[in-house]
Amino acid sequence: MKINGDISADLTQDEIAQYNRDFSNEECMVTLMKFTTIYHNGNERTTYELMKIHPV
16 A cells, blocks of 8 residues: 655654664554545545654
């Protein structure tokens, strides 16, 4: 499954760089915030925000 989204503003540049080094091309688990916007016409849009990455 592929999910696109933003990186939490609470994560520092150092944390993001460390995640990149530790988890590139590795299996991992992520903590995401899910946001659902429901428009007046009934359409929905779901977005995600990366909060943390964990080793498996």
